[in-house]
Amino acid sequence: MKQRRLEAMHGYTYILPSLILIVCFSIIPIFMSAFFSFTEYNVMNPPKLVGMDNYEKILQDEYVREALINTLKYVVITVPIQTILALVFAAFIAVKMQNKAGEFLRSVMFIPVIASAVTSGTIWRTILGTDGGIVNNILGVFGIDAINWLGDSRTSLISICIVAIWKNVGYFLVIFYAGIMDVPKSLYEAARVDGANMFQQFFRITLPMLKPITSLVVTLGIIWSFQVFDLSYQMTGGGPGYSSVTIVMAIYNAAFKNYKMGYACALAMVLLVIVLLINALKQHVFGEKEG
Amino acid sequence: MENKKWSIVSVIGLLLTIVFAVTCIAPFVYMILMSFTQAQTLNLRFSDIDFSDLSNYSYVFGKSGFFGALKNSAIVVVCSCLFNCIISSMAAYGFEKKRFPGREAIYNMYVATMMIPGQVTMIPVFIIMKKLGLLNSYFSLIVLIINAFGVLLIRSFMAGVPDELLEAAKVDGCPEHKIFIKVVMPLIKPVLISLVVFTFVSSWNDFLWPLVSTTDSSMYTLTVALSLLKTQYTANYGLIMAGAAVSFVFPFILYVFLQKQFVEGIALSGVKG
Incomplete structure (x- = not known):
């Protein structure tokens, strides 16, 4: 009995420092955020309860609507493309290049992952620039007029998507590659004996076996994409106009430019609900199919 | 025929x-x-490149406060890695090897916090830090890097540490804290390296929180300083690229030497769920 109590005491002691941090900086802030979302609060004066006002304002806020639409577009563009590219490259390297060269290519594709979004955004801003940026120079060779990638409201968001895809493929490729390596070799051997070609093997064996991993990659991709901020902040600052404003940028501006903490918290709660819904959806859609 | 078609597909x-x-x-x-040119336009002419010309780098470090930012980033990264490893492995050890009431409930709470986006807790944390007068402090930059992920990562690894080993040490009269330091810590070294790499990259590349929580330019981290560089020197592309290169080179060197741990540390962060 005494032994038991001692062990429990040790247990609590070991988790205590971590628990304090988690409670103070994750758990309590969630409830604070929820509470502030029903208040008007500028940090200087105490928060004032305003009921559902902030949420009603969100529905009428054009800036927020643009941010939501942009973020949705961003998700719809980046997630499928980065998932497919990562899967195809991973499968190709796994099938055809299980050697030093393949290893080298994988390591090279991972380099954009380790660079910060701010660094990547900085470099791509110059590459996409109008006064002699590389991309426009290359297009010029093919006789295509220079495009003001980041300065035109029709292309600003697309440009950010391209950079995001460029940055993410290497990451998901690593995950897919590990997944493909875990597929039993005997399945492929049996398929080859039966005369299945490379495509058939990919669609009949690799793809079904990778379903759990694909679900992870897609969910993660969607959740990350909803949180996009750094790239758009660094490359366009949300402009021109509202053309590349994202949800997190709307939260940032509300809280730290306009000091409307209550409104910003309401927006943050919207983001939280979106993320939780995606997680729940993942469990529902993919959880059931597997079980 | 079939074979030939395949080889074409393979070549493509x-x-x-x-x-x-x-x-x-x-x-x-x-x-x-680009960082070795004095270019004011983006047209990169190879004749402009002069590798002996370090003026962009010296300017970035000298005039634009990058040196201070580099120092801040270094302090934040080193402390985050150190504290994250100590605090997370202690917690992981407690959760995995000790029985206490509420253990699984608390652990599930940890798992749940992993689903919460940082941007949601950021505003209240900002307010807490402001009220405590801790904005513009290393503490506020470091403390947010430490989250449940490290605990989850180490706990799954620690499940492989045999209980018999810990029992044996106990029977030999080894005091509790020494079992943790002398027996457990050395055994979990591989996962600690992965965690260090992960923590290094996430704190080095962290942007939104340093942007929000540092208002004093002497507390800026590299990402914030780099982000400001583009507004301060709009068309001085050589200079801006030198700044970008400085921010990139440290994670890159680490990546070259610790490639395997990098891929594991960073890729595993996604496979936690």
Whole structure:
């Protein structure tokens, strides 16, 4: 009995420092955020309860609507493309290049992952620039007029998507590659004996076996994409106009430019609900199919 | 016939893979080349490149406060890695090897916090830090890096540490804290290296929180300083690229030496769920 109590005491002691941090900086802030979302609060004066006002304002806020639409577009563009590219490259390297060269290519594709979004955004801003940026120079060779990638409201968001895809493929490729390596070799051997070609093997064996991993990659991709901020902040600052404003940028501006903490918290709660819904959806859609 | 068709497909696949790999690395090569020019336009002429001309780098460090930012980032990264490893492995040990009431309930709470986006808790944390007068402090920059992920990562690894070993040490009269330091810590070294790499990259590349929580320019981290560089020196591309190169080079060197741990540390962060 005494032994038991001692062990429990040790247990609590070991988790205590971590628990304090988690409670103070994750758990309590969630409830604070929820509470502030029903208040008007500028940090200087105490928060004032305003009921559902902030949420009603969100529905009428054009800036927020643009941010939501942009973020949705961003998700719809980046997630499928980065998932497919990562899967195809991973499968190709796994099938055809299980050697030093393949290893080298994988390591090279991972380099954009380790660079910060701010660094990547900085470099791509110059590459996409109008006064002699590389991309426009290359297009010029093919006789295509220079495009003001980041300065035109029709292309600003697309440009950010391209950079995001460029940055993410290497990451998901690593995950897919590990997944493909875990597929039993005997399945492929049996398929080859039966005369299945490379495509058939990919669609009949690799793809079904990778379903759990694909679900992870897609969910993660969607959740990350909803949180996009750094790239758009660094490359366009949300402009021109509202053309590349994202949800997190709307939260940032509300809280730290306009000091409307209550409104910003309401927006943050919207983001939280979106993320939780995606997680729940993942469990529902993919959880059931597997079980 | 079938074979021939395959080889064509393979060649196309190979070409695409190589093209993409080149696209992945070309921007960084461009960054380095550009940082050695005095270009005020983006047209990169090879005759402009002068590798002996370090003036962009010396200017970035000297005038634009990058040196201070580099120092801040270094302090934040080193402390985050150190504290994250100590605090998370202690917690992981407690959760995995000790029985206490509420253990699984608390652990499930940890798992649940992993689903919460940082941007949601950021505003209240900002307010807490402001009220405590801790904005513009290393503490506020470091403390947010430490989250449940490290605990989850180490706990799953610690399940492989045999209980008999800990029992044996106990029977030998080894005091509790020594079991943790002398027996457990050395055994979990591989996962600690992965966690260090992960923590290094996430704190080095962290942007939104340093942007929000540092208002004093002497507390800026590298990402914030780099982000400001583009507004301060709009068309001085050589200078901006030098700044980008400085922010990139440290994670890159680490990546070259610890490639395997990098891929594990960073890729595993996604496979936690």
